[in-house]
Amino acid sequence: MMTATNEELTTVDTAKKLGLLPEEFEKIKVVLGRTPNFTELSIYSVMWSEHCSYKNSILWLKTLPKDGPHMLAKAGEENAGLVDIGGGLGCAFKIESHNHPSALEPYQGAATGVGGINRDIFTMGARPIAQLNSLRFGDLKLEKTKWLIKGVVKGIGDYGNAFGIPTVGGEVFFDECYNTNPLVNAMSAGIVKAGETVSATSYGAGNPVFIVGSATGKDGIHGAAFASKDITEDSAKDLPAVQVGDPFQEKLLLEASLEVIKTGAVIGMQDMGAAGITCSTSEMSAKGKHGMKIWLDKVPTRQSNMKDWEILLSESQERMLIVVKKGKGKDIQKVFDKWDLNCVQIGEVTKGDRLQYFMNNELVADVPAESLVLGGGAPVYKREFKEPAYFAEAKKFNIDQLEEPKDLKPVAKHLLSHPNIASKRWVFNQYDSMVGTVNMSTNAPSDAAIVNIKGTNKAIALKVDCNARYVNADPETGCAIAVSEAARNIVCSGGEPSAVTNCLNFGNPYNPEVYWQFVGAIKGMGAACLKFQTPVTGGNVSFYNQSSYEGPVFPTPTIGMLGILPDKANAMTLDFKNEGDIIYMIGEAKNDIASSEYVYSFHKIKNTPAPYFNLDEEYNVQQAVKVAIKSKIVQSVHDVSDGGLFVTLAESAIVHNLGFEIFTDKNIRKDAFLFGEAQSRVVVSVKKEHETDLIKLLKNLEVKFIKLGFVTGSEFKVDNETLFTVADARDLYDTALENLLK
């Protein structure tokens, strides 16, 4: 029975104010056998929030393939997925959103997103070695968008640069659907020796529980709940729900955490992200099937007189909860002293499953751990879904409705200078991409980032990808394309696709049309992941990316993919190497411009189907590319994606100031040939002496291909017409984004 002095009982109105549904309030009363007090209700409100409980998504997430040949930890078992990369090494990797905080306070919102995802990696004992990010912003003509992108990029840079892990890749995409709700997804990957991982668990009655790292402040209270609702005019009032980051503390916490694991004193460790002490104590306890007593007054705080529920819910950054073997407290204390970090015992493990929180010896909350967590007592909902009208409408689009432009030069110019296609150097030059001396793509550009694993023959390939316009056009096909493109990029870089982490950014799940997008995306993702044998190891779901006045964002299921290069010498680059090399395209040209940047922003036709895509053809093209790279007969490999073939060729040519001369196919519209975004196409260049080998190889593999032309000195020539000189193209491509940001 409850013996707490915090006797003030709550009502359904309080529950609603905290974001709980009336039926959830009833459920809590059943679990506890009584009415919760305010502290307890606060605990349930964050743990049962969308952000922590996945209550509206988990049924569908369970349908995704979880197991693959290389999995060490399956989805949801730990803070991040863990993949065996061979040689006794594991790679922990995960992507996570920080959309809502970034919409309000772009600098801190993005910075703490970076901090949080890295903690997920090193809390498992893995040292982060590479970071990526996937960003979506609104119309760049708006001052607000400029403010958001400048803040987000500076936030990611300042945090990641000081933390000292290279940012090796990412994507930036602009569309007016993100005007109010930008998306900020951060990914990190780390390496750990097999057998040296740490689990987020707690067991062994009497074992002490420590809080380490930063002091606890009033920042980020109810952050998880805030992330679980739509953005409205009142959202500015939620500003205290945004956390504040300190990368210096995070760097110290990284070193100290990895050092403390080596002492052998650690039972379990979990970082404090969403829902702070509440989440870490309940998830660790539930996993280890034990209870915990926590003395909240022992928690080091930044402000005096913090309330018990404020301490419990604070999302102050750079903190960890560590359960330590009894009697070994001094061993860990010594490590944290060395790094000048707080390390304070705040509780102990108990038998049973009760989480009992005390404030100055008074019991302020008493709840069963299992009842709070995903997979335990947290609610699970089956949601209605309904196909939106726009979907059938889009299918009516026919390329013949659109007259082919006579002059293609303006199209080429439009695309090369479009912020979705032009160089993102204004963004990535603000990130330290070289610290750690592992980024193999700095001086050898490739479709996916190649990261060296020092001391081995191996490298890993990393990529984030999602063309949300395709997903909006057709969630199932669009999301299958996102997975396929990530895999294609890894294959084009010489890697073997291995596993996936996802960040599912959608609108309000209670809207059946949004939920229809979600369900379709999951189906498409599942099918593609099965095909490529890339299990989904984890990630996160971010619903409620919509505003009261602008509706939902494009459904944006960002795919983060890990690939392995057992031999780093197999790494492949995207740049043309020599004048005179022959250019081929593996895959088939299609009379298709659906959902292309060309049709969308040049012709302003916004509702078209997803581009041409066939999963089996995609798979076959990728297998052919793998063989071609392994046989060392290709000079460059670059996939055809946003902006179509012309942009692919331009990107390959610009690196060394080369040109190209190609010829189009008379049976295909020239605009579709050059600017269409039909999938499953890869451009390769070969030396003259290897041309016949390449043809033989592709014929043997029964994959379609065409000869496009050859690499030249300085002009971009199509069917004997010069569209650009490389100098002009390069200038346009390199400076477009920074000019728009002025």
Add this chain to the structure above:
Amino acid sequence: MSKFGVVIFPGSNCDQDMIYALRNIMGQDVVELWHKDKDLKNCDFIILPGGFSHGDYLRSGAIARFAPIMEKVIDHAAKGGYVFGVCNGFQILCEAGLVPGALLHNTERRFICKNVFIKAEHNESLLTSGIPLNKALKIPIAHGEGNYFIDAKSLEKIKKNGQVLFRYCDDKGNVTPESNPNGSLDNIAGVCNVGKNVFGMMPHPERASDPVLGNTDGMVLFQSILSTVLQ
């Protein structure tokens, strides 16, 4: 036999890169030196690596300069011992007054990470002794505060003394305003003290030394050090 010591401040993050370059690539004996210690462990060549010492929330390097180990580093330098600071290490050397000048915010007020080109001014210092003078070296920078500044009178003095070691240039070796990435006075990328035993530079030679990364232009700096120190 020479021994290298790499100082680790809280917030250093290029320490392991420097150790890797010296130990794994150049095959040298390297030890870690902890900021709270007061012992240089018999090292004869001290390196202050890059990073964000103490978070650099104040002026970069302003706190690290007071670390206990810095007393010993300053003594070592005063006795003519070699000290080399890269990026944050350079900032710390400036704060400690071991090399002249100061490093201001980049003119664009943004952090910049990219490959740039630098060329050595002369072969009169240990660090530059083996560098071909007309060769533009491709070496990356990664900093928010790398804009070298010094008053006009002192600038003349350091030029006359041969204390300017590196200047930013284009890929052909021309020192131009366009090739200056951060607004540094006279395109200065690296300097030394009067005694030419303490060196500081913003670009990261340790990031351009591993053949796996496709750029080994930085190796010639380490080779210069080794060819003399090891004699």
